[in-house]
Amino acid sequence: MRSGRKYFIYDVFTEDRLAGNPLAVVVEANGLNTASMQAIAREFNLSETAFVLPPKTPTHKAKVRIFTPDYEMPFAGHPTVGTAIALTEMAQDSDLAGIFVLEENIGLVRCAVNKIGNSLFAEFDLPKLPEPLPLAASSDAVAAALGLSPHEIGFENHRVSLWSAGVPYITVPVADTKVAARVRFDNEAWFTFSPRKSDSAVASAYVYCRETVGHDNAFHARMIVPGSPSYEDPATGSAAAAFAGAIMQFDKPTDGVSRFWIEQGIEMGRPSKIRLELDVAGGNLVAARIGGHAVRVAEGAIFA
Known part of the structure; x- marks a missing residue:
């Protein structure tokens, strides 16, 4: 049996499990087409699912595509925060300050991750002002x-x-x-x-x-x-x-x-x-x- 694609579930905008906004992060999404990502997001049936892909620019952290169960989003906040923290934890950089760029459909999103208290805190610059x-x-x-x-x-x-x-x-x-x-x-x-x-x-x-x-x-x-x-x-x-x-x-x-x-x-x-x-x-x-x-x-x- 093949090993499957790794995913994590995070609760975002909270320090407490089973609070905040749940997010699925598929961290091994390379090779999936749009229809497959949409089907997987529908399977998780959370408000959003993030898919991590290799970045187009090597100096960036990752390309991230975000789907609701029904359609793809150009940008969303809790998937950006949750994915930034997931990638930091995967890299075992939890005790270090990290600044990197995610490529989203809306454009480049600059993120910073730090450990504050007992959990990681991520923030990102708005790629577009209101x-x-x-x-x-x-x-x-x-x-x-x-x-x-x-x-x-x-x-x-x-x-x-x-x-x-x-x-x-x-x-x-x-x-x-x-x-x-x-x-x-x-x-x-x-x-x-x-x-x-x-x-x-x-x-x-x-x-x-x-x-x-x-x-x-x-x-x-x-x-x-x-x-x-x-x-x-x-x-x-x-x-x-x-x-x-x-x-x-x-x-x-x-x-x-x-x-x-x-x-x-x-x-x-x-x-x-x-x-x-x-x-x-x-x-x-x-x-x-x-x-x-x-x-x-x-x-x-x-x-x-």
């Missing part, structure tokens, strides 16, 4: 699609907006964590106004508030993916990347480095923490980074 996109939907329509009342949408000067740093999200500010917990997603209503991405998937909902459960966190968030059925994601790096645009527009951070911890997945019983750093100069966002921990929970071989 940009605003047009959104015609009213806050009343968004509220209805989330099962909320119009007066529960928005806080301070924060309003519903649409941002993308490679993957688009409708960012929806709500009054507090109690309102966030009461979200009941209506697929049909959401499909009437949410812009479609190039792959025909609909932009997802990113619900957030300033009230948090963890005292050291700046925002509380939930992310819901439309579909048949829709599902909630416990930790979403690409959404945090897009959310950086909303922070810049509404909070207007001062020049320098601003750091925010975002909690997510609490309503699902899979708490996670995502670190978002913004570099601001002249009132403009010039760079940003997403970071988090990841822990290995399983490993094996897939015969495909």
